[in-house]
Amino acid sequence: MQTTVERCLETGVVTVRFEGELDRTTAPEVRTALGKAAAECPTAVLVDLSALERVEPASFSVFATATFKAESDWGVPLLLYAARPDVRKDLATYRSFVALYDDRALALAAMRAYVPRWICEHLAPVPGSAAAARGVVGDACLMWGLPRLRDRARLIVSELASNAILHAATDFSVTAVCTGRYLRIAVQDRSSQMPLRMPKPAVDHPQPGWGLRVVEASSTHWGALPLTSGKIVWALLTTGR
Secondary structure, three states, rough: OEEEEEEEEOOOEEEEEEEEEHHHHHHHHHHHHHHHHHHHHOEEEEEEEEEEEEOOOOHHHHHHHHHHHHHHHOOOOOEEEEHHHHHHHHHHOOOOEEEEEEEEHHHHHHOOOOEEEEEEEEEEEOHHHHHHHHHHHHHHHHHOHHHHHHHHHHHHHHHHHHHHHHHHHHEEEEEEEOOOOOOEEEEEEEEOOOOOOOOOOOOOOOOOOOOOHHHHHHHOOEEEEOOEEEEEEEEEEOOOO
């Protein structure tokens, strides 16, 4: 099974494409790939099935399970599209649990019905960009009815942006998305140097300038994702919804 993952900064959509045979040996790989995609808290996970081959019909239950997990754990919709006729027939058993569309355009149209909350800003590696990042995320919190998260979100993105400016020294993108369950804040730069986890501060109120320690202390979860050209460092805050 060959898996390809594409991320669109403009829409916040993650697209996962599977090529090969789906059976009991490859189903766990599919489940893991979809779980990781949903855990990024994108606006939606689109699943391209155009190159997926039918082997064992029972294995298609993996998509029903992944759809349920994506929604229940992360509040992220998972939408399937472009399945071959035989694959579509097998998926019909699970139509009460999965969303299947004829092509990508229809899946994207359906995704917009979820009214995803996504914002992205591309910034240069200059000192003023940290303030710009704080403004972007702070305004998003107010627009999305999350004022109680605003201060923590601004503090987190300030540290992530500062790291991109000081250490990556490349152009970077700041994104924020609200899936309903989580507010996700992320900074993507073009440096392959991955961040190191720091000990959590032994005080209750993190202060600016502590780098990733402030992210550790202020977020529900945080992590980093290596990319072909760079990385994404992200943090989640629980919305309480």
